Amino acid sequence: NKKRDSITRAFQLEYREAEAKSKGMAQKAVQELAQRMNEKSQFLGQQLQMEEQQLQSESQSKTDTLLKKIKDFVKSYGKQNKYTYILGAEAGSVLYGDETRDITEDVLKALNDDYAKKQ
Known part of the structure; x- marks a missing residue:
């Protein structure tokens, strides 16, 4: 989806910038930066997964509601038309x-x- 792609592109850009910035840094600072980027990557992954699960849940709920309406209609139609x-x-x-x-x-x-x- 567009939101996922946008977040992924933004993170990839931020990662490349951090990589370029790390070239002149001390090893400890590079390790800290890498740790922060890994944590951010994990956080974004979890957020995107939660949003995807929520969308799937909403979609399933709408599908279930629609199927119930259709079944109720067919039952009513069958009874009315004998x-x-x-x-x-x-x-x-x-x-x-x-x-x-x-x-x-x-x-x-x-x-x-x-x-x-x-x-």
């Missing part, structure tokens, strides 16, 4: 199903009965 099922385009997932047609309990009972027979 559909038994509405299938999704991807892998034929059921977007809406008349709950009176739910056979989950029957299937679970049959699976449990079959499992009990094999024990």
